[in-house]
Amino acid sequence: MQYAMQHYLGLSEYHLRQKQQEYPVHYEPERLINAHLLVCGMSGTGKSYQSLRLLASAVQAGIEVDVFDVHDELHGIPGANACRYSQATGYGYNPLELDNDPHTGGVNRQIEYLLGLIHEVSPQFGVKQAMVLRNLLADTYALAGIYPDNPGTWQRNSITESVRKQLTDARNWQALKQYYPTLDDLKSYGKRKLTALTLGGDNKCLSALEQLTRHYKRLNALQGKYAKASSDDELDKLGKQLTCSKEHCTSSYAAFIEAMQSGRELEDMLKYDSADTLASVLQRLELLNAAGIFRANPPPFGNAPARVHQLKALTDEQQILLVKLRLRAIFERHKQAGATNSGTQLRHVIFLDEAHKFFSKDSSDIINVIAREARKFGIGLWCASQSPTDFPDSFLTNVGATLILGLHPSHWQMATAKLRLGKDTLKYIRAKEVVAVQLRVAGRAEPPFGNVIVG
Known part of the structure; x- marks a missing residue:
């Protein structure tokens, strides 16, 4: 059963010192403009302790909790199950599962979302690589009978690695189509395409095309050099090689047309650019999934009311990918469930440790979407970090409660500008004893x- 959360923060220092009154201060999310919460404090100010107290209050109130723990320090929540993500444990989530809502989900939406995430953590991921990955994803879905223009094909079951292995070993391809494809399916399909691009398969024209492309590149490079220093002999030699290559490619294409069966062979050849581009895409997928975060092997949380996702063993890139994929799944689940009756009820807390690293300036980023829209669906975004100066103004101005446990003096000037937090208030903060609290009450x-003597 769920109750309205009321978390005791401490006593108002103003009332205690000036009026000799014990005036309790509570975090009551349903009375605030939203349930979002920011907890800031440098090392040694009690950030983990206060975070655990808040999370324990949420669980006690019957609120569902997901904690994304960067330092593996937040597992002491009553009733919580913790899972460590690493290469050794192999727990992860299938990124190819779809939101099957015809208005907000589907194949194209998931493909674009995954491409956006990978570009966010890998800015060097170029246009050609993105095109190749988009085609790989679309073809992998199509092989499973899942098509962008047919929402009736989007609904499939989630699969585990053990079930996938059992069906694959039995070559039961029809039964496999009852489930969403996985990253292993994507990589397997990509490797088959890479083999075809590298070896040419049974199509000699593919090898001829690659040879011709190399000759054109060499000719262009030579012509560039020729503008500065002439090299007629070498250019002549290359011209003969190029003519020979064109003739070989033409005859190969004639044979290729005769050998066509599905009519898609040429399209398949063109959509994957080159063996080098495809190989770099597959390598990038392997690196991002080195810790197994995309394996179809969900963590054993069971029915625990609180789930602690331990991320310490992951790289920053892997942490960002995992967190944003899980946040999107949480948001879509509550969005499909609909708004809460009151519009202010808190039914799910998302806690981000070192939260600033997960924010971006993109308004369509899932964290920014949750910050703007999640209140009516009962989601509270709780963020912990060493300083509020690392967060965008759009979040700082739209958070229901802010707790400042102690900032380094070098952050004071920017903190006062961003939060309209007086230096006198900052000056009277004492680590683990007095904190600064702002509660934005609705209406x-x-x-x-105000300064609060913490309990």
Whole structure:
């Protein structure tokens, strides 16, 4: 059963010092503009302790909790199950599962989302690589009978690695189509295409085309050099080689047309650019999934009310990918469930440790979407970090509660500008004893920060 959360923060220092009154201060998300929460404090100010107290209160109130723990320090929540993501444990989530809502989900939406995430963590991922990965994903879905223009094909079952191995070993391809494809299916298909591009398969024209392309590149390079220093003999020699290569490619294409069966052979040859590009895409997928975060092997959380995702063993790129994929799944689940009856009820807390690393300036980023839209669906985004200066203004101005546990003096000036937090308030913060708190109550004017003697 769920109850309205009321978390005791401490006593108002103003009331205690100036009026000799014990005035309790509570975090009550249903009374605030939203349930979003920011906890900031440098090392040694009690950030983990206060975070655990808040999370314990949420669980006690019957609220579902997902904690993304960068330092593996937040597993002491009553009733929580923790899972460590690493190469050794092999737990992960299938990134090819779809949101089957015909308005907000589907094949194209998932492909674009995955491409956007990979580009976010790998800016060097170029246009050609993105095109190749898009085609790989679309073809992998199509092989499973899942098509962008047919929402009736989007609904499939989730699969585990053990089930996939059992069906694959039995060569039960029909039964396999009842499930979403996995990253292993994507890589397997990509490797088959890479083999065809590298070896040419049974189509001699493919090898001829690659040879011709190399000659053209060499000719262009030579012509560039020729503008500065003439090299007629070498250019003549290359011209003869190029003519020979064109003739070989023409005859190969004639044989290729005769050998066509499906009519898609030429299209398949062109959509994967080159063996080098395809190989670099597959290599990037392997690197991003080195810790197994994309394996169809979900963590054993069971029915625990709180789930602690331990991310310490992952790289920053892997952490960002895992967190954003899970946040999107959480948001879509609650969005499909619909708005809460009150519009303010908190039913799911997402806690991000070192949260600033997951934010971006893209308005369509899932974290920014949750910050803007998740209130009515009962989601509270709780963020912990060493300083509020690392967050975008769009989040800082739209967070229901802010707790400042202690900032390094070098951050004071920017913090006062961003949060309208007076230096006197900052000056009287004492680590683990007095914190600065702002609670934005719905329907009231913007409140100032106040010092609270923590309990």
